Amino acid sequence: MLFAFFSHSAYVACFESRDVSHALSDPNWVNAMHEELENFERNYVWDLVEPPPNYRPIGTKWVFKNKQGENRMVVRNKGFCQKEGIDYEETFAPVARLEAIRILLAFAAPKGFKLQQMDVKSAFLNGFIEEEVYVRQPLVFESARFPDRVYKLRKALYGLKQAPRAWYAWLKSFLFKSGFVMGSVDKTLFLLSRGGDTLIVQIYVDDIIFGDSSHALVSSFAEQMSREFEMSFMGELQFFLGQQIKQGLDGTFVHQAKYIRDILKKFNMGDFKPMITPMSTNTALDADEDGEVVDQKEF
Structure with missing residues:
Protein backbone atom coordinates (compact mmCIF):
# COMPACT_ATOMS: atom_id res chain seq x y z
CA MET A 1 0.00 0.00 0.00
CA LEU A 2 1.41 3.36 -0.97
CA PHE A 3 -0.82 5.35 1.34
CA ALA A 4 -2.18 3.74 4.49
CA PHE A 5 -4.67 6.55 5.07
CA PHE A 6 -6.39 6.17 1.69
CA SER A 7 -10.11 5.75 2.28
CA HIS A 8 -12.38 7.66 -0.08
CA SER A 9 -13.25 7.09 -3.73
CA ALA A 10 -13.99 10.71 -4.68
CA TYR A 11 -13.11 14.16 -3.41
CA VAL A 12 -14.76 17.37 -4.52
CA ALA A 13 -12.62 20.47 -4.97
CA CYS A 14 -14.01 23.94 -5.43
CA PHE A 15 -11.47 24.90 -8.10
CA GLU A 16 -9.82 23.26 -11.08
CA SER A 17 -6.10 23.28 -10.38
CA ARG A 18 -3.58 24.75 -12.80
CA ASP A 19 -0.55 22.78 -11.60
CA VAL A 20 0.75 20.57 -8.79
CA SER A 21 1.79 23.42 -6.48
CA HIS A 22 -1.66 24.95 -6.87
CA ALA A 23 -3.36 21.60 -6.19
CA LEU A 24 -1.36 20.98 -3.02
CA SER A 25 -3.10 23.96 -1.42
CA ASP A 26 -6.40 22.06 -1.48
CA PRO A 27 -6.64 18.87 0.65
CA ASN A 28 -9.33 17.51 -1.68
CA TRP A 29 -6.90 17.49 -4.59
CA VAL A 30 -4.20 15.95 -2.40
CA ASN A 31 -6.57 13.15 -1.43
CA ALA A 32 -7.48 12.64 -5.07
CA MET A 33 -3.78 12.34 -5.97
CA HIS A 34 -3.32 9.71 -3.27
CA GLU A 35 -6.36 7.86 -4.59
CA GLU A 36 -5.07 7.80 -8.15
CA LEU A 37 -1.68 6.39 -7.18
CA GLU A 38 -3.38 3.84 -4.95
CA ASN A 39 -5.41 2.82 -7.99
CA PHE A 40 -2.16 2.20 -9.88
CA GLU A 41 -0.92 -0.04 -7.08
CA ARG A 42 -4.19 -1.95 -6.94
CA ASN A 43 -4.06 -2.61 -10.69
CA TYR A 44 -0.34 -3.53 -10.69
CA VAL A 45 0.34 -0.88 -13.32
CA TRP A 46 4.07 -0.44 -12.71
CA ASP A 47 7.19 -1.51 -10.79
CA LEU A 48 9.83 0.80 -9.34
CA VAL A 49 13.17 -0.31 -10.84
CA GLU A 50 16.69 0.89 -11.52
CA PRO A 51 16.82 2.95 -14.71
CA PRO A 52 18.16 0.86 -17.61
CA PRO A 53 21.38 2.02 -19.30
CA ASN A 54 21.10 4.12 -22.45
CA TYR A 55 17.33 4.45 -22.08
CA ARG A 56 15.65 7.77 -21.44
CA PRO A 57 12.44 7.40 -19.39
CA ILE A 58 9.28 9.14 -20.54
CA GLY A 59 8.14 12.09 -18.45
CA THR A 60 4.90 12.16 -16.48
CA LYS A 61 2.61 14.99 -15.47
CA TRP A 62 -0.43 15.46 -13.28
CA VAL A 63 -3.68 16.44 -15.00
CA PHE A 64 -6.38 18.06 -12.85
CA LYS A 65 -9.97 18.11 -14.07
CA ASN A 66 -13.35 18.52 -12.41
CA LYS A 67 -16.01 16.42 -14.11
CA GLN A 68 -19.66 16.19 -13.01
CA GLY A 69 -18.77 17.28 -9.48
CA GLU A 70 -16.09 14.60 -9.10
CA ASN A 71 -12.33 15.08 -9.31
CA ARG A 72 -10.89 13.32 -12.32
CA MET A 73 -7.28 13.12 -11.24
CA VAL A 74 -4.90 11.20 -13.45
CA VAL A 75 -1.20 10.87 -14.05
CA ARG A 76 -0.51 11.08 -17.76
CA ASN A 77 2.49 10.05 -19.78
CA LYS A 78 3.88 12.58 -22.18
CA GLY A 79 2.94 10.50 -25.19
CA PHE A 80 4.61 12.90 -27.60
CA CYS A 81 8.00 11.83 -26.15
CA GLN A 82 7.51 8.25 -27.33
CA LYS A 83 9.43 7.04 -30.36
CA GLU A 84 7.80 4.68 -32.85
CA GLY A 85 9.51 1.30 -32.99
CA ILE A 86 11.02 1.80 -29.54
CA ASP A 87 8.25 2.74 -27.12
CA TYR A 88 5.35 1.53 -29.27
CA GLU A 89 4.54 -0.31 -32.50
CA GLU A 90 0.81 -0.10 -33.22
CA THR A 91 -1.70 2.35 -31.74
CA PHE A 92 -4.98 1.94 -33.65
CA ALA A 93 -8.05 0.87 -31.67
CA PRO A 94 -11.57 0.78 -33.18
CA VAL A 95 -14.34 2.87 -31.62
CA ALA A 96 -18.06 2.81 -32.32
CA ARG A 97 -19.33 5.38 -34.79
CA LEU A 98 -22.31 7.54 -33.94
CA GLU A 99 -24.14 5.98 -36.88
CA ALA A 100 -23.70 2.56 -35.28
CA ILE A 101 -25.31 3.78 -32.06
CA ARG A 102 -28.24 5.20 -34.01
CA ILE A 103 -28.71 1.88 -35.81
CA LEU A 104 -28.62 0.10 -32.45
CA LEU A 105 -31.27 2.47 -31.08
CA ALA A 106 -33.42 1.89 -34.15
CA PHE A 107 -33.06 -1.86 -33.67
CA ALA A 108 -33.88 -1.80 -29.95
CA ALA A 109 -36.98 0.44 -30.16
CA PRO A 110 -39.33 -1.96 -32.03
CA LYS A 111 -37.97 -4.88 -30.00
CA GLY A 112 -39.26 -3.19 -26.87
CA PHE A 113 -36.06 -3.06 -24.82
CA LYS A 114 -34.03 -0.10 -23.61
CA LEU A 115 -30.30 0.20 -24.04
CA GLN A 116 -28.22 0.46 -20.88
CA GLN A 117 -24.88 2.17 -20.32
CA MET A 118 -21.94 1.59 -18.02
CA ASP A 119 -18.47 3.01 -17.75
CA VAL A 120 -15.20 1.25 -16.96
CA LYS A 121 -13.27 3.18 -14.33
CA SER A 122 -9.58 3.70 -15.15
CA ALA A 123 -10.07 1.55 -18.25
CA PHE A 124 -6.57 2.07 -19.65
CA LEU A 125 -5.03 0.64 -16.48
CA ASN A 126 -6.41 -2.79 -17.45
CA GLY A 127 -4.60 -3.15 -20.76
CA PHE A 128 -1.20 -4.84 -20.86
CA ILE A 129 1.47 -3.44 -23.17
CA GLU A 130 3.97 -5.47 -25.18
CA GLU A 131 6.72 -2.86 -25.36
CA GLU A 132 9.25 -2.10 -22.63
CA VAL A 133 8.38 1.38 -21.37
CA TYR A 134 9.89 3.31 -18.46
CA VAL A 135 8.47 6.50 -16.96
CA ARG A 136 9.68 8.99 -14.40
CA GLN A 137 8.16 9.08 -10.93
CA PRO A 138 5.19 11.48 -10.59
CA LEU A 139 6.12 14.94 -9.40
CA VAL A 140 5.86 15.46 -5.61
CA PHE A 141 5.35 11.71 -5.03
CA GLU A 142 8.90 10.51 -5.66
CA SER A 143 10.11 7.64 -3.49
CA ALA A 144 12.08 8.88 -0.47
CA ARG A 145 14.27 5.74 -0.51
CA PHE A 146 14.77 5.48 -4.27
CA PRO A 147 14.38 8.96 -5.78
CA ASP A 148 16.53 8.06 -8.80
CA ARG A 149 14.54 4.99 -9.81
CA VAL A 150 11.96 4.88 -12.59
CA TYR A 151 8.73 2.98 -13.10
CA LYS A 152 8.62 0.10 -15.57
CA LEU A 153 5.10 -0.19 -16.93
CA ARG A 154 3.22 -3.47 -16.88
CA LYS A 155 0.03 -1.95 -18.19
CA ALA A 156 -0.98 0.98 -20.34
CA LEU A 157 -1.03 4.38 -18.69
CA TYR A 158 -3.04 7.45 -19.66
CA GLY A 159 -1.37 9.32 -22.48
CA LEU A 160 0.57 6.38 -23.92
CA LYS A 161 -0.01 6.16 -27.63
CA GLN A 162 -0.77 2.44 -27.41
CA ALA A 163 -3.10 2.75 -24.37
CA PRO A 164 -6.44 2.64 -26.30
CA ARG A 165 -5.27 -0.35 -28.34
CA ALA A 166 -4.09 -2.25 -25.25
CA TRP A 167 -7.42 -1.65 -23.49
CA TYR A 168 -9.46 -2.72 -26.52
CA ALA A 169 -7.42 -5.93 -26.87
CA TRP A 170 -7.94 -6.78 -23.19
CA LEU A 171 -11.69 -6.13 -23.29
CA LYS A 172 -12.10 -8.04 -26.56
CA SER A 173 -10.27 -11.03 -25.09
CA PHE A 174 -12.52 -10.98 -22.02
CA LEU A 175 -15.69 -10.84 -24.14
CA PHE A 176 -14.51 -13.74 -26.31
CA LYS A 177 -13.85 -15.84 -23.21
CA SER A 178 -17.38 -14.99 -22.05
CA GLY A 179 -18.90 -16.45 -25.22
CA PHE A 180 -19.39 -13.30 -27.30
CA VAL A 181 -18.80 -13.14 -31.04
CA MET A 182 -17.63 -9.98 -32.80
CA GLY A 183 -19.48 -8.32 -35.65
CA SER A 184 -18.06 -9.10 -39.09
CA VAL A 185 -18.14 -5.42 -40.14
CA ASP A 186 -18.26 -3.42 -36.91
CA LYS A 187 -15.36 -4.49 -34.67
CA THR A 188 -16.89 -2.72 -31.67
CA LEU A 189 -20.11 -4.77 -31.80
CA ASP A 207 -18.24 3.31 -22.47
CA ILE A 208 -20.22 0.08 -22.78
CA ILE A 209 -23.69 0.24 -24.33
CA PHE A 210 -25.71 -2.96 -24.10
CA GLY A 211 -29.23 -4.33 -24.11
CA ASP A 212 -31.60 -7.23 -24.73
CA SER A 213 -35.24 -8.05 -24.15
CA SER A 214 -34.13 -10.57 -21.51
CA HIS A 215 -33.67 -8.74 -18.21
CA ALA A 216 -31.85 -11.76 -16.76
CA LEU A 217 -29.23 -11.71 -19.53
CA VAL A 218 -28.68 -7.96 -19.13
CA SER A 219 -28.28 -8.25 -15.34
CA SER A 220 -25.94 -11.21 -15.69
CA PHE A 221 -23.69 -9.29 -18.07
CA ALA A 222 -23.58 -6.24 -15.78
CA GLU A 223 -22.60 -8.43 -12.83
CA GLN A 224 -19.99 -10.24 -14.91
CA MET A 225 -18.38 -6.96 -15.97
CA SER A 226 -18.40 -5.70 -12.37
CA ARG A 227 -16.51 -8.79 -11.22
CA GLU A 228 -13.82 -8.32 -13.87
CA PHE A 229 -13.53 -4.50 -13.91
CA GLU A 230 -14.33 -1.57 -11.65
CA MET A 231 -17.54 -0.29 -13.21
CA SER A 232 -19.94 2.63 -12.95
CA PHE A 233 -23.44 1.55 -13.93
CA MET A 234 -25.27 4.54 -15.42
CA GLY A 235 -28.67 2.97 -16.09
CA GLU A 236 -30.60 3.68 -19.27
CA LEU A 237 -28.65 5.25 -22.12
CA GLN A 238 -29.44 8.97 -21.91
CA PHE A 239 -26.36 10.79 -23.21
CA PHE A 240 -23.73 9.76 -25.74
CA LEU A 241 -21.28 11.78 -27.85
CA GLY A 242 -23.21 15.00 -27.31
CA GLN A 243 -26.54 13.35 -28.16
CA GLN A 244 -29.36 13.27 -25.62
CA ILE A 245 -31.41 10.10 -25.85
CA LYS A 246 -34.91 9.48 -24.53
CA GLN A 247 -36.17 5.91 -24.68
CA GLY A 248 -39.89 5.52 -24.07
CA LEU A 249 -42.93 3.43 -24.91
CA ASP A 250 -43.83 5.83 -27.70
CA GLY A 251 -40.41 5.52 -29.34
CA THR A 252 -36.80 6.61 -29.02
CA PHE A 253 -35.91 10.27 -29.51
CA VAL A 254 -32.46 11.77 -30.09
CA HIS A 255 -31.90 15.49 -29.65
CA GLN A 256 -29.27 18.08 -28.69
CA ALA A 257 -31.20 20.44 -26.42
CA LYS A 258 -28.34 20.68 -23.92
CA TYR A 259 -25.85 21.49 -26.67
CA ILE A 260 -28.11 24.25 -27.98
CA ARG A 261 -28.55 25.72 -24.48
CA ASP A 262 -24.78 25.67 -23.96
CA ILE A 263 -24.23 27.52 -27.25
CA LEU A 264 -26.85 30.13 -26.34
CA LYS A 265 -25.26 30.59 -22.92
CA LYS A 266 -21.80 30.92 -24.47
CA PHE A 267 -22.95 33.84 -26.61
CA ASN A 268 -25.13 35.41 -23.88
CA MET A 269 -28.36 34.58 -25.69
CA GLY A 270 -29.92 32.43 -22.97
CA ASP A 271 -32.55 35.05 -22.07
CA PHE A 272 -33.65 35.75 -25.64
CA LYS A 273 -37.26 35.02 -26.50
CA PRO A 274 -37.57 31.93 -28.71
CA MET A 275 -39.12 32.04 -32.17
CA ILE A 276 -40.65 29.14 -34.05
CA THR A 277 -38.84 30.23 -37.22
CA PRO A 278 -35.96 32.70 -37.68
CA MET A 279 -38.26 35.03 -39.65
CA SER A 280 -41.92 35.92 -39.31
CA THR A 281 -43.95 34.22 -42.06
CA ASN A 282 -46.49 37.09 -42.28
CA THR A 283 -44.05 39.91 -42.99
CA ALA A 284 -44.82 41.79 -46.25
CA LEU A 285 -41.62 42.48 -48.15
CA ASP A 286 -40.96 45.95 -49.59
CA ALA A 287 -39.84 46.69 -53.12
CA ASP A 288 -36.20 46.02 -53.97
CA GLU A 289 -33.55 48.70 -54.64
CA ASP A 290 -34.82 49.20 -58.20
CA GLY A 291 -38.37 49.76 -56.98
CA GLU A 292 -39.65 46.47 -58.38
CA VAL A 293 -42.11 44.33 -56.45
CA VAL A 294 -40.45 41.38 -54.71
CA ASP A 295 -41.79 37.90 -55.38
CA GLN A 296 -42.86 36.71 -51.92
CA LYS A 297 -42.62 33.04 -52.93
CA GLU A 298 -38.84 33.26 -53.37
CA PHE A 299 -38.44 34.06 -49.70
Whole structure:
Protein backbone atom coordinates (compact mmCIF):
# COMPACT_ATOMS: atom_id res chain seq x y z
CA MET A 1 0.00 0.00 0.00
CA LEU A 2 1.41 3.36 -0.97
CA PHE A 3 -0.82 5.35 1.34
CA ALA A 4 -2.18 3.74 4.49
CA PHE A 5 -4.67 6.55 5.07
CA PHE A 6 -6.39 6.17 1.69
CA SER A 7 -10.11 5.75 2.28
CA HIS A 8 -12.38 7.66 -0.08
CA SER A 9 -13.25 7.09 -3.73
CA ALA A 10 -13.99 10.71 -4.68
CA TYR A 11 -13.11 14.16 -3.41
CA VAL A 12 -14.76 17.37 -4.52
CA ALA A 13 -12.62 20.47 -4.97
CA CYS A 14 -14.01 23.94 -5.43
CA PHE A 15 -11.47 24.90 -8.10
CA GLU A 16 -9.82 23.26 -11.08
CA SER A 17 -6.10 23.28 -10.38
CA ARG A 18 -3.58 24.75 -12.80
CA ASP A 19 -0.55 22.78 -11.60
CA VAL A 20 0.75 20.57 -8.79
CA SER A 21 1.79 23.42 -6.48
CA HIS A 22 -1.66 24.95 -6.87
CA ALA A 23 -3.36 21.60 -6.19
CA LEU A 24 -1.36 20.98 -3.02
CA SER A 25 -3.10 23.96 -1.42
CA ASP A 26 -6.40 22.06 -1.48
CA PRO A 27 -6.64 18.87 0.65
CA ASN A 28 -9.33 17.51 -1.68
CA TRP A 29 -6.90 17.49 -4.59
CA VAL A 30 -4.20 15.95 -2.40
CA ASN A 31 -6.57 13.15 -1.43
CA ALA A 32 -7.48 12.64 -5.07
CA MET A 33 -3.78 12.34 -5.97
CA HIS A 34 -3.32 9.71 -3.27
CA GLU A 35 -6.36 7.86 -4.59
CA GLU A 36 -5.07 7.80 -8.15
CA LEU A 37 -1.68 6.39 -7.18
CA GLU A 38 -3.38 3.84 -4.95
CA ASN A 39 -5.41 2.82 -7.99
CA PHE A 40 -2.16 2.20 -9.88
CA GLU A 41 -0.92 -0.04 -7.08
CA ARG A 42 -4.19 -1.95 -6.94
CA ASN A 43 -4.06 -2.61 -10.69
CA TYR A 44 -0.34 -3.53 -10.69
CA VAL A 45 0.34 -0.88 -13.32
CA TRP A 46 4.07 -0.44 -12.71
CA ASP A 47 7.19 -1.51 -10.79
CA LEU A 48 9.83 0.80 -9.34
CA VAL A 49 13.17 -0.31 -10.84
CA GLU A 50 16.69 0.89 -11.52
CA PRO A 51 16.82 2.95 -14.71
CA PRO A 52 18.16 0.86 -17.61
CA PRO A 53 21.38 2.02 -19.30
CA ASN A 54 21.10 4.12 -22.45
CA TYR A 55 17.33 4.45 -22.08
CA ARG A 56 15.65 7.77 -21.44
CA PRO A 57 12.44 7.40 -19.39
CA ILE A 58 9.28 9.14 -20.54
CA GLY A 59 8.14 12.09 -18.45
CA THR A 60 4.90 12.16 -16.48
CA LYS A 61 2.61 14.99 -15.47
CA TRP A 62 -0.43 15.46 -13.28
CA VAL A 63 -3.68 16.44 -15.00
CA PHE A 64 -6.38 18.06 -12.85
CA LYS A 65 -9.97 18.11 -14.07
CA ASN A 66 -13.35 18.52 -12.41
CA LYS A 67 -16.01 16.42 -14.11
CA GLN A 68 -19.66 16.19 -13.01
CA GLY A 69 -18.77 17.28 -9.48
CA GLU A 70 -16.09 14.60 -9.10
CA ASN A 71 -12.33 15.08 -9.31
CA ARG A 72 -10.89 13.32 -12.32
CA MET A 73 -7.28 13.12 -11.24
CA VAL A 74 -4.90 11.20 -13.45
CA VAL A 75 -1.20 10.87 -14.05
CA ARG A 76 -0.51 11.08 -17.76
CA ASN A 77 2.49 10.05 -19.78
CA LYS A 78 3.88 12.58 -22.18
CA GLY A 79 2.94 10.50 -25.19
CA PHE A 80 4.61 12.90 -27.60
CA CYS A 81 8.00 11.83 -26.15
CA GLN A 82 7.51 8.25 -27.33
CA LYS A 83 9.43 7.04 -30.36
CA GLU A 84 7.80 4.68 -32.85
CA GLY A 85 9.51 1.30 -32.99
CA ILE A 86 11.02 1.80 -29.54
CA ASP A 87 8.25 2.74 -27.12
CA TYR A 88 5.35 1.53 -29.27
CA GLU A 89 4.54 -0.31 -32.50
CA GLU A 90 0.81 -0.10 -33.22
CA THR A 91 -1.70 2.35 -31.74
CA PHE A 92 -4.98 1.94 -33.65
CA ALA A 93 -8.05 0.87 -31.67
CA PRO A 94 -11.57 0.78 -33.18
CA VAL A 95 -14.34 2.87 -31.62
CA ALA A 96 -18.06 2.81 -32.32
CA ARG A 97 -19.33 5.38 -34.79
CA LEU A 98 -22.31 7.54 -33.94
CA GLU A 99 -24.14 5.98 -36.88
CA ALA A 100 -23.70 2.56 -35.28
CA ILE A 101 -25.31 3.78 -32.06
CA ARG A 102 -28.24 5.20 -34.01
CA ILE A 103 -28.71 1.88 -35.81
CA LEU A 104 -28.62 0.10 -32.45
CA LEU A 105 -31.27 2.47 -31.08
CA ALA A 106 -33.42 1.89 -34.15
CA PHE A 107 -33.06 -1.86 -33.67
CA ALA A 108 -33.88 -1.80 -29.95
CA ALA A 109 -36.98 0.44 -30.16
CA PRO A 110 -39.33 -1.96 -32.03
CA LYS A 111 -37.97 -4.88 -30.00
CA GLY A 112 -39.26 -3.19 -26.87
CA PHE A 113 -36.06 -3.06 -24.82
CA LYS A 114 -34.03 -0.10 -23.61
CA LEU A 115 -30.30 0.20 -24.04
CA GLN A 116 -28.22 0.46 -20.88
CA GLN A 117 -24.88 2.17 -20.32
CA MET A 118 -21.94 1.59 -18.02
CA ASP A 119 -18.47 3.01 -17.75
CA VAL A 120 -15.20 1.25 -16.96
CA LYS A 121 -13.27 3.18 -14.33
CA SER A 122 -9.58 3.70 -15.15
CA ALA A 123 -10.07 1.55 -18.25
CA PHE A 124 -6.57 2.07 -19.65
CA LEU A 125 -5.03 0.64 -16.48
CA ASN A 126 -6.41 -2.79 -17.45
CA GLY A 127 -4.60 -3.15 -20.76
CA PHE A 128 -1.20 -4.84 -20.86
CA ILE A 129 1.47 -3.44 -23.17
CA GLU A 130 3.97 -5.47 -25.18
CA GLU A 131 6.72 -2.86 -25.36
CA GLU A 132 9.25 -2.10 -22.63
CA VAL A 133 8.38 1.38 -21.37
CA TYR A 134 9.89 3.31 -18.46
CA VAL A 135 8.47 6.50 -16.96
CA ARG A 136 9.68 8.99 -14.40
CA GLN A 137 8.16 9.08 -10.93
CA PRO A 138 5.19 11.48 -10.59
CA LEU A 139 6.12 14.94 -9.40
CA VAL A 140 5.86 15.46 -5.61
CA PHE A 141 5.35 11.71 -5.03
CA GLU A 142 8.90 10.51 -5.66
CA SER A 143 10.11 7.64 -3.49
CA ALA A 144 12.08 8.88 -0.47
CA ARG A 145 14.27 5.74 -0.51
CA PHE A 146 14.77 5.48 -4.27
CA PRO A 147 14.38 8.96 -5.78
CA ASP A 148 16.53 8.06 -8.80
CA ARG A 149 14.54 4.99 -9.81
CA VAL A 150 11.96 4.88 -12.59
CA TYR A 151 8.73 2.98 -13.10
CA LYS A 152 8.62 0.10 -15.57
CA LEU A 153 5.10 -0.19 -16.93
CA ARG A 154 3.22 -3.47 -16.88
CA LYS A 155 0.03 -1.95 -18.19
CA ALA A 156 -0.98 0.98 -20.34
CA LEU A 157 -1.03 4.38 -18.69
CA TYR A 158 -3.04 7.45 -19.66
CA GLY A 159 -1.37 9.32 -22.48
CA LEU A 160 0.57 6.38 -23.92
CA LYS A 161 -0.01 6.16 -27.63
CA GLN A 162 -0.77 2.44 -27.41
CA ALA A 163 -3.10 2.75 -24.37
CA PRO A 164 -6.44 2.64 -26.30
CA ARG A 165 -5.27 -0.35 -28.34
CA ALA A 166 -4.09 -2.25 -25.25
CA TRP A 167 -7.42 -1.65 -23.49
CA TYR A 168 -9.46 -2.72 -26.52
CA ALA A 169 -7.42 -5.93 -26.87
CA TRP A 170 -7.94 -6.78 -23.19
CA LEU A 171 -11.69 -6.13 -23.29
CA LYS A 172 -12.10 -8.04 -26.56
CA SER A 173 -10.27 -11.03 -25.09
CA PHE A 174 -12.52 -10.98 -22.02
CA LEU A 175 -15.69 -10.84 -24.14
CA PHE A 176 -14.51 -13.74 -26.31
CA LYS A 177 -13.85 -15.84 -23.21
CA SER A 178 -17.38 -14.99 -22.05
CA GLY A 179 -18.90 -16.45 -25.22
CA PHE A 180 -19.39 -13.30 -27.30
CA VAL A 181 -18.80 -13.14 -31.04
CA MET A 182 -17.63 -9.98 -32.80
CA GLY A 183 -19.48 -8.32 -35.65
CA SER A 184 -18.06 -9.10 -39.09
CA VAL A 185 -18.14 -5.42 -40.14
CA ASP A 186 -18.26 -3.42 -36.91
CA LYS A 187 -15.36 -4.49 -34.67
CA THR A 188 -16.89 -2.72 -31.67
CA LEU A 189 -20.11 -4.77 -31.80
CA PHE A 190 -20.31 -8.00 -29.80
CA LEU A 191 -23.19 -10.48 -29.59
CA LEU A 192 -24.02 -13.19 -27.05
CA SER A 193 -26.79 -15.70 -27.80
CA ARG A 194 -28.51 -17.59 -25.01
CA GLY A 195 -31.52 -19.64 -26.01
CA GLY A 196 -33.75 -17.37 -28.04
CA ASP A 197 -32.21 -14.15 -26.72
CA THR A 198 -29.25 -12.17 -28.05
CA LEU A 199 -27.41 -9.65 -25.89
CA ILE A 200 -25.97 -6.76 -27.90
CA VAL A 201 -22.86 -4.91 -26.67
CA GLN A 202 -21.38 -1.82 -28.34
CA ILE A 203 -18.03 -0.39 -27.23
CA TYR A 204 -16.80 3.19 -27.35
CA VAL A 205 -13.43 3.16 -25.57
CA ASP A 206 -14.50 2.78 -21.90
CA ASP A 207 -18.24 3.31 -22.47
CA ILE A 208 -20.22 0.08 -22.78
CA ILE A 209 -23.69 0.24 -24.33
CA PHE A 210 -25.71 -2.96 -24.10
CA GLY A 211 -29.23 -4.33 -24.11
CA ASP A 212 -31.60 -7.23 -24.73
CA SER A 213 -35.24 -8.05 -24.15
CA SER A 214 -34.13 -10.57 -21.51
CA HIS A 215 -33.67 -8.74 -18.21
CA ALA A 216 -31.85 -11.76 -16.76
CA LEU A 217 -29.23 -11.71 -19.53
CA VAL A 218 -28.68 -7.96 -19.13
CA SER A 219 -28.28 -8.25 -15.34
CA SER A 220 -25.94 -11.21 -15.69
CA PHE A 221 -23.69 -9.29 -18.07
CA ALA A 222 -23.58 -6.24 -15.78
CA GLU A 223 -22.60 -8.43 -12.83
CA GLN A 224 -19.99 -10.24 -14.91
CA MET A 225 -18.38 -6.96 -15.97
CA SER A 226 -18.40 -5.70 -12.37
CA ARG A 227 -16.51 -8.79 -11.22
CA GLU A 228 -13.82 -8.32 -13.87
CA PHE A 229 -13.53 -4.50 -13.91
CA GLU A 230 -14.33 -1.57 -11.65
CA MET A 231 -17.54 -0.29 -13.21
CA SER A 232 -19.94 2.63 -12.95
CA PHE A 233 -23.44 1.55 -13.93
CA MET A 234 -25.27 4.54 -15.42
CA GLY A 235 -28.67 2.97 -16.09
CA GLU A 236 -30.60 3.68 -19.27
CA LEU A 237 -28.65 5.25 -22.12
CA GLN A 238 -29.44 8.97 -21.91
CA PHE A 239 -26.36 10.79 -23.21
CA PHE A 240 -23.73 9.76 -25.74
CA LEU A 241 -21.28 11.78 -27.85
CA GLY A 242 -23.21 15.00 -27.31
CA GLN A 243 -26.54 13.35 -28.16
CA GLN A 244 -29.36 13.27 -25.62
CA ILE A 245 -31.41 10.10 -25.85
CA LYS A 246 -34.91 9.48 -24.53
CA GLN A 247 -36.17 5.91 -24.68
CA GLY A 248 -39.89 5.52 -24.07
CA LEU A 249 -42.93 3.43 -24.91
CA ASP A 250 -43.83 5.83 -27.70
CA GLY A 251 -40.41 5.52 -29.34
CA THR A 252 -36.80 6.61 -29.02
CA PHE A 253 -35.91 10.27 -29.51
CA VAL A 254 -32.46 11.77 -30.09
CA HIS A 255 -31.90 15.49 -29.65
CA GLN A 256 -29.27 18.08 -28.69
CA ALA A 257 -31.20 20.44 -26.42
CA LYS A 258 -28.34 20.68 -23.92
CA TYR A 259 -25.85 21.49 -26.67
CA ILE A 260 -28.11 24.25 -27.98
CA ARG A 261 -28.55 25.72 -24.48
CA ASP A 262 -24.78 25.67 -23.96
CA ILE A 263 -24.23 27.52 -27.25
CA LEU A 264 -26.85 30.13 -26.34
CA LYS A 265 -25.26 30.59 -22.92
CA LYS A 266 -21.80 30.92 -24.47
CA PHE A 267 -22.95 33.84 -26.61
CA ASN A 268 -25.13 35.41 -23.88
CA MET A 269 -28.36 34.58 -25.69
CA GLY A 270 -29.92 32.43 -22.97
CA ASP A 271 -32.55 35.05 -22.07
CA PHE A 272 -33.65 35.75 -25.64
CA LYS A 273 -37.26 35.02 -26.50
CA PRO A 274 -37.57 31.93 -28.71
CA MET A 275 -39.12 32.04 -32.17
CA ILE A 276 -40.65 29.14 -34.05
CA THR A 277 -38.84 30.23 -37.22
CA PRO A 278 -35.96 32.70 -37.68
CA MET A 279 -38.26 35.03 -39.65
CA SER A 280 -41.92 35.92 -39.31
CA THR A 281 -43.95 34.22 -42.06
CA ASN A 282 -46.49 37.09 -42.28
CA THR A 283 -44.05 39.91 -42.99
CA ALA A 284 -44.82 41.79 -46.25
CA LEU A 285 -41.62 42.48 -48.15
CA ASP A 286 -40.96 45.95 -49.59
CA ALA A 287 -39.84 46.69 -53.12
CA ASP A 288 -36.20 46.02 -53.97
CA GLU A 289 -33.55 48.70 -54.64
CA ASP A 290 -34.82 49.20 -58.20
CA GLY A 291 -38.37 49.76 -56.98
CA GLU A 292 -39.65 46.47 -58.38
CA VAL A 293 -42.11 44.33 -56.45
CA VAL A 294 -40.45 41.38 -54.71
CA ASP A 295 -41.79 37.90 -55.38
CA GLN A 296 -42.86 36.71 -51.92
CA LYS A 297 -42.62 33.04 -52.93
CA GLU A 298 -38.84 33.26 -53.37
CA PHE A 299 -38.44 34.06 -49.70
